[in-house]
Amino acid sequence: MTKDEVIIVGGGPAGSALGCYLSKAGIKNTIFEAANHPRPHVGESMVMSSVRVFDEIGFLPVLEREGFPKKYGASWHPPVTQGQADISFDEFPQEGIKQDYTYHVDRQKFDLLLLKHAESLGTKVYQGVQASEVLFDEKSYASGVRLRIAGQEIDVPARMVVDATGRHTLLGKQLRVKQNDPIFDQFAVHAWFKNVDKGTNRSSGFIHIYFLPVKRGWAWQIPITDEITSMGIVAEKEVFKTGRLSPADYFQKYVDSNPDLTHAMRNAERVNEFKLEGDYSYKMDTFAGNGFVLIGDAARFVDPIFSSGVSVALYSAKYSSERIKYAFENNDFSEAALKPYEKKLRAGTEIWYEFIRLYYKLLPLFTKFIESKQHRIEVLRLLQGEVFDRREVPVLEAMRNYIRKVEETPGHAFAAMLSDIPIN
Amino acid sequence: MNKTTIDLPPKLIEYLNQSRGALPPVSDPDQPLQIDSLGLIRLVAFLESELHIKIEDDELLADHFVTLRALADLIQPKLRQTKSAATVHESEENAAKLS
Numbered sequence: 001m002t003k004d005e006v007i008i009v010g011g012g013p014a015g016s017a018l019g020c021y022l023s024k025a026g027i028k029n030t031i032f033e034a035a036n037h038p039r040p041h042v043g044e045s046m047v048m049s050s051v052r053v054f055d056e057i058g059f060l061p062v063l064e065r066e067g068f069p070k071k072y073g074a075s076w077h078p079p080v081t082q083g084q085a086d087i088s089f090d091e092f093p094q095e096g097i098k099q100d101y102t103y104h105v106d107r108q109k110f111d112l113l114l115l116k117h118a119e120s121l122g123t124k125v126y127q128g129v130q131a132s133e134v135l136f137d138e139k140s141y142a143s144g145v146r147l148r149i150a151g152q153e154i155d156v157p158a159r160m161v162v163d164a165t166g167r168h169t170l171l172g173k174q175l176r177v178k179q180n181d182p183i184f185d186q187f188a189v190h191a192w193f194k195n196v197d198k199g200t201n202r203s204s205g206f207i208h209i210y211f212l213p214v215k216r217g218w219a220w221q222i223p224i225t226d227e228i229t230s231m232g233i234v235a236e237k238e239v240f241k242t243g244r245l246s247p248a249d250y251f252q253k254y255v256d257s258n259p260d261l262t263h264a265m266r267n268a269e270r271v272n273e274f275k276l277e278g279d280y281s282y283k284m285d286t287f288a289g290n291g292f293v294l295i296g297d298a299a300r301f302v303d304p305i306f307s308s309g310v311s312v313a314l315y316s317a318k319y320s321s322e323r324i325k326y327a328f329e330n331n332d333f334s335e336a337a338l339k340p341y342e343k344k345l346r347a348g349t350e351i352w353y354e355f356i357r358l359y360y361k362l363l364p365l366f367t368k369f370i371e372s373k374q375h376r377i378e379v380l381r382l383l384q385g386e387v388f389d390r391r392e393v394p395v396l397e398a399m400r401n402y403i404r405k406v407e408e409t410p411g412h413a414f415a416a417m418l419s420d421i422p423i424n
Numbered sequence: 425m426n427k428t429t430i431d432l433p434p435k436l437i438e439y440l441n442q443s444r445g446a447l448p449p450v451s452d453p454d455q456p457l458q459i460d461s462l463g464l465i466r467l468v469a470f471l472e473s474e475l476h477i478k479i480e481d482d483e484l485l486a487d488h489f490v491t492l493r494a495l496a497d498l499i500q501p502k503l504r505q506t507k508s509a510a511t512v513h514e515s516e517e518n519a520a521k522l523s
Contacts, residue, residue, distance in 0.1 A: 078462035083443070085462060259446075364461030371465050405481050413464055413486040 005029055007145050007158035009131045011115045014296025014313035015164030019118030020057035021321035027328055030124040032131050037115055038108035042277055044230050045207045045222045045307040046102045048089050049385030053314035059117050063103055069223045070101040075203045077260040079211040085367050086203055092380040104222050134161050134171055142291035160333055166297040172284045181281035183421055184303050187240045188277040189247045190232030193268040210261040212254050214239050216360050219261055247274040287345055288338035293320045300349045308352050311385040319344045348388040355382050358399045361421045364414050365402055432496050439470055453492040464489060477502045
């Protein structure tokens with residue numbers, strides 16, 4: 001290991017994709033991954049924009065070879081009656097993307113393959129190695145990491161350090177820049193099932209989102225293989241806490257609360273343990289400083305309703321790699337040299353966040369907009385993950401105006417569905 | 425308007441009954457329609473595309489969609505307008521043919 005290289009802490013999608021970009025650019029880099037892959041992970045569905053990055057790093061042939069289920073669209077199911085609203089990705093072709101589908105993935109398998117792909121491009125990968133802190137030199141530049149190996153601490157020098165530790169948020173905690181979201185404190189209970197009835201039409205391979213009649217409640221249905229489907233129930237954490245039910249009873253209670261979901265699950269059998277995920281949304285005050293950047297979930301986590309997580313991770317890798325390349329070319333690793341990455345990523349994730357916030361503010365608004373000729377394509381553009389490098393997003397303003405109209409019209413049919421989320 | 429002669433296009437009644445899922449068909453004009461938000465959004469889209477009736481955003485009041493009678497009160501004036509507009513349109517076409 002030399003002082004000339006980039007240390008990436010974490011070998012999930014963000015760290016591995018960055019390894020790919022840096023290796024392709026001829027910049028030496030090493031990934032230290034705490035776990036030994038394969039390891040389980042939630043976040044199994046992807047938006048279309050991810051495909052662009054997979055293409056750039058040469059990973060599409062791997063996804064095709066491994067036969068991950070193809071995701072051609074998404075369906076939403078209302079809470080009371082049966083019926084669904086669908087979107088199909090071929091309605092909005094995206095620049096630089098040559099296929100009309102993305103993927104659903106078993107994250108154990110996907111994350112391992114992406115890590116191996118980085119390795120095949122030249123990234124050095126060490127698994128089962130935990131980094132306990134990022135080291136800083138006398139000029140306050142990140143200068144390496146402290147590793148914990150077999151009960152010993154070893155300091156490893158680097159030219160730059162990347163925090164790709166996901167929800168562990170290594171640097172966020174170390175630098176105390178982590179801000180929990182004031183609005184979203186959601187909680188998920190999820191497991192894999194077989195014999196889920198996904199229907200027989202085209203939408204059987206889509207992700208399905210079921211609205212639940214509880215505060216910010218929804219369920220996901222994501223095909224993992226022909227036999228296995230990932231199912232999850234998401235709601236405000238207080239719903240789980242005050243319900244005082246076991247995960248299994250809690251899960252069943254909400255499966256029973258939506259008629260389409262009840263139908264899909266009527267013969268389902270669980271094939272692994274229920275898993276719980278909390279601490280939902282947060283952001284760091286900074287994504288870039290002298291000699292370091294934070295990427296993927298280590299920088300920002302937004303509610304997963306629109307499957308944005310892996311896409312944000314991949315684009316954070318892409319954009320940070322551009323600035324890291326600049327830093328090596330100009331021998332300038334200062335905060336100023338790396339900050340344009342932060343600006344770009346922050347702008348994109350804020351669009352996701354705003355879209356998600358307006359969505360939860362008034363659930364029928366989303367359905368109204370995707371069923372409207374005027375707004376459908378603009379909503380699709382967001383749903384497909386086109387949130388970066390955008391100067392303006394007029395559809396978000398239209399959503400805000402619509403919410404105001406509902407608030408100001410006495411007796412509006414949607415007024416009862418307004419939530420207490422602030423929108424200004 | 426008396427109870428038995430509620431005057432709505434048969435196409436609309438048929439649409440409402442088809443979109444009710446497990447609920448029984450509507451027979452009484454004062455029976456609650458029980459339309460949820462998705463149902464309402466689709467009904468408004470149906471009115472616009474199939475019957476050329478525009479429901480403005482500020483007319484999307486819960487009270488207008490509670491029963492068939494309430495719905496009829498909302499859309500009948502609009503139906504008369506579209507019909508008379510169609511008649512004018514037809515007579516213009518006829519006038520054009522004559523000239």
